[in-house]
Amino acid sequence: MGAEVVIEGLTKSFGKQAIWRDVTLTLPPGEVSVMLGPSGTGKSVFLKSMIGLLKPDRGKCVINGVDIVRCSEHKLYETRKLFGVLFQDGALFGSMNLYDNVAFPLREHTKKSETEIRRIVLEKLEMTGLAGAEKKLPGEISGGMRKRAGLARALVLDPEIILVDEPDSGLDPVRTTYISQLFLDVNAQIDATFLIVTHNINLARTVPDNLGMLFRKELVMFGPREVLLTSEEPVVKQFLNGRMDGPIGMSEEKDSATMAAERAMFEAGHHAGGVEEVVGIPPQMQPAPGVPERQGARRRKDRVMKILHTLPPAAQQGILDSLSPEDRRYYGIGEQHSTVGARRGQLPTEDVAQLPDGGGWREPQSTQSHPTQRLPRYDQGTS
Amino acid sequence: MSSGASTARVPGIGMLRETGKLFALGLDVGRGIFQRPFQLREFIQQSWFIASVTILPTALVAIPFGAVISLQFGSLARQLGAQSYTGAGSVLATVQQASPLVTALLVAGAGGSAICADIGARTIREEIDAMEVLGVSAVQRLIVPRVLACMLVALLLNGMVSVIGVLGGYFFNVVLQDGTPGAYLASFSALAQLPDLWVGELKALIFGFIAAVVAAYRGLNPPPGPKGVGDAVNQSVVITFLLLFVVNFVITLIYLQIVPAKLD
Numbered sequence: 312m313g314a315e316v317v318i319e320g321l322t323k324s325f326g327k328q329a330i331w332r333d334v335t336l337t338l339p340p341g342e343v344s345v346m347l348g349p350s351g352t353g354k355s356v357f358l359k360s361m362i363g364l365l366k367p368d369r370g371k372c373v374i375n376g377v378d379i380v381r382c383s384e385h386k387l388y389e390t391r392k393l394f395g396v397l398f399q400d401g402a403l404f405g406s407m408n409l410y411d412n413v414a415f416p417l418r419e420h421t422k423k424s425e426t427e428i429r430r431i432v433l434e435k436l437e438m439t440g441l442a443g444a445e446k447k448l449p450g451e452i453s454g455g456m457r458k459r460a461g462l463a464r465a466l467v468l469d470p471e472i473i474l475v476d477e478p479d480s481g482l483d484p485v486r487t488t489y490i491s492q493l494f495l496d497v498n499a500q501i502d503a504t505f506l507i508v509t510h511n512i513n514l515a516r517t518v519p520d521n522l523g524m525l526f527r528k529e530l531v532m533f534g535p536r537e538v539l540l541t542s543e544e545p546v547v548k549q550f551l552n553g554r555m556d557g558p559i560g561m562s563e564e565k566d567s568a569t570m571a572a573e574r575a576m577f578e579a580g581h582h583a584g585g586v587e588e589v590v591g592i593p594p595q596m597q598p599a600p601g602v603p604e605r606q607g608a609r610r611r612k613d614r615v616m617k618i619l620h621t622l623p624p625a626a627q628q629g630i631l632d633s634l635s636p637e638d639r640r641y642y643g644i645g646e647q648h649s650t651v652g653a654r655r656g657q658l659p660t661e662d663v664a665q666l667p668d669g670g671g672w673r674e675p676q677s678t679q680s681h682p683t684q685r686l687p688r689y690d691q692g693t694s
Numbered sequence: 695m696s697s698g699a700s701t702a703r704v705p706g707i708g709m710l711r712e713t714g715k716l717f718a719l720g721l722d723v724g725r726g727i728f729q730r731p732f733q734l735r736e737f738i739q740q741s742w743f744i745a746s747v748t749i750l751p752t753a754l755v756a757i758p759f760g761a762v763i764s765l766q767f768g769s770l771a772r773q774l775g776a777q778s779y780t781g782a783g784s785v786l787a788t789v790q791q792a793s794p795l796v797t798a799l800l801v802a803g804a805g806g807s808a809i810c811a812d813i814g815a816r817t818i819r820e821e822i823d824a825m826e827v828l829g830v831s832a833v834q835r836l837i838v839p840r841v842l843a844c845m846l847v848a849l850l851l852n853g854m855v856s857v858i859g860v861l862g863g864y865f866f867n868v869v870l871q872d873g874t875p876g877a878y879l880a881s882f883s884a885l886a887q888l889p890d891l892w893v894g895e896l897k898a899l900i901f902g903f904i905a906a907v908v909a910a911y912r913g914l915n916p917p918p919g920p921k922g923v924g925d926a927v928n929q930s931v932v933i934t935f936l937l938l939f940v941v942n943f944v945i946t947l948i949y950l951q952i953v954p955a956k957l958d
């Protein structure tokens with residue numbers, strides 16, 4: 312199972328320029344999370360801070376009990392082995408061909424024989440649709456291929472946490488969907504924790520379990536996807552719709568005067584961009600047929616049902632609507648409420664065993680603070 | 695990676711910070727030299743590469759350099775009536791001063807700039823980050839072999855420049871200034887001594903180290919933007935030159951203090 316990442320009060324600035332302050336969130340193990348945010352809000356900086364490439368000013372980032380921000384160099388290198396990171400352009404080693412690139416982590420960190428390495432490398436290349444390209448140099452392939460090769464290299468050590476910076480940049484919409492599908496399949500296969508940073512609204516609406524957004528040097532919200540997708544927060548609505556009308560400006564945040572002036576302009580009939588109002592919660596993409604079920608999704612369902620009462624009403628409704636009839640029965644919701652006890656026998660026994668407090672989703676150590684710590688953000692978001 | 699400029703309120707503090715980081719990298723490299731596994735392949739490749747870009751220009755520079763020194767010294771010596779020391783003088787000047795500096799300038803100019811451009815390109819392509827994230831230290835893996843390669847090549851080039859310089863000096867002195875071969879050779883041992891050669895080689899080693907560390911430092915921390923790497927290469931060469939002349943001055947001073955001159 313993937314590792315849990317607990318981030319508390321993380322703050323980063325370059326000199327006097329503050330990038331973001333007090334970012335607090337928890338990436339639940341094995342779930343797919345997406346971080347949205349306008350360009351330049353420090354999403355890449357956030358990813359780099361999580362793996363200790365940049366040093367945050369304050370705060371904690373704890374993985375398996377190790378605080379990345381403050382641990383020794385030795386611990387840092389050890390902990391990094393849990394990560395697979397896909398950089399914006401793949402970050403392949405330009406002097407090695409794809410095969411050697413993907414084999415690099417294995418040769419560095421394992422004592423595997425070359426035949427075994429060959430087997431693993433070819434398997435990962437096959438998985439990312441690069442079979443036959445292993446002799447090519449990174450300079451000789453397209454951006455999309457570089458990205459997939461980067462993913463193959465990130466996957467080779469079976470990471471517990473996978474960080475992805477803008478999987479869609481430079482890809483057409485179809486390839487973006489394919490790579491999203493690949494993320495979900497990988498997640499289903501190795502149950503790794505995913506954090507994907509992106510501007511892509513389609514991806515954000517259909518792929519993740521959890522959605523967050525950085526804006527104005529803060530984490531605006533982070534939580535189950537339904538919360539952000541049903542949010543009435545102006546920033547979120549503007550971002551999801553890609554319109555000019557709202558608090559996000561071209562270079563930075565708008566001040567109220569600019570916003571009022573623009574408002575008048577849009578009311579006078581100027582097109583604010585965007586096509587149709589993006590509303591509602593589209594169904595989530597699923598792993599391809601033949602790939603095992605996502606354990607993360609199952610744990611998430613339990614987790615979200617537990618904190619359901621703390622979520623805004625629209626999000627609650629969205630979550631309830633997404634439940635299948637079996638789920639409803641299982642969680643004791645709706646018309647079938649009275650029959651729950653009677654129908655339980657139909658569920659696989661291990662599920663039943665998991666539900667109360669069992670081995671599946673485990674609340675983080677700070678049990679009480681977990682739901683409440685997020686709650687104020689939603690209140691802000693919807694008020 | 696933050697550049698000092700944004701926080702420089704006290705004048706000079708940015709420079710101090712950069713200097714500190716440069717030293718820190720130097721120390722890291724020093725530590726990395728003793729960490730296993732040693733990157734032998736990278737070391738050999740880099741040595742070969744640096745040697746291949748520096749040997750020809752060094753040889754071409756060394757001949758006129760030796761000639762200039764020996765001509766200058768020859769005419770000076772003749773005016774003072776000390777023709778018999780021409781050979782010794784130019785050998786001393788070549789072995790102790792000229793050849794380490796020529797070597798260093800070429801190692802910095804040709805080798806260092808290549809290292810800086812290579813590392814800089816890797817930095818902006820995020821290769822360095824990717825390597826760090828894969829749990830591999832970029833200093834140990836990439837920088838240490840380059841620094842050692844630079845030192846080795848500097849050492850070898852220094853020997854080569856000394857030989858070429860002395861031969862060039864001999865040729866010009868004997869052929870153009872009507873010096874006698876016998877006197878030229880005989881005076882070798884009058885003034886020059888073995889420590890002169892050692893200090894030349896030591897200087898070459900230190901210069902090679904400095905050139906490579908500065909190049910690597912600028913390559914790892916290029917100014918932001920697409921022009922960054924170009925600027926970094928440029929700066930690395932200039933910074934190296936400045937450092938080399940200062941360090942050369944210091945070493946020469948110390949050497950002249952602690953090793954007694956042969957004649958008196």
Ligand SMILES: Nc1ncnc2c1ncn2[C@@H]1O[C@H](COP(=O)(O)OP(=O)(O)OP(=O)(O)O)[C@@H](O)[C@H]1O
Binds near residue numbers: 330352353695697
């Ligand atoms: N090494 C650095 N030194 C100084 N400032 C930096 C550095 N790296 C990033 N920044 C600043 O941090 C801010 C956020 O940059 P970042 O690359 O994280 O944005 P982003 O959210 O990833 O944007 P995009 O979506 O365009 O990739 C920018 O204003 C940038 O100028």
Ligand SMILES: [Mg+2]
Binds near residue numbers: 354355356476
């Ligand atoms: Mg970015």
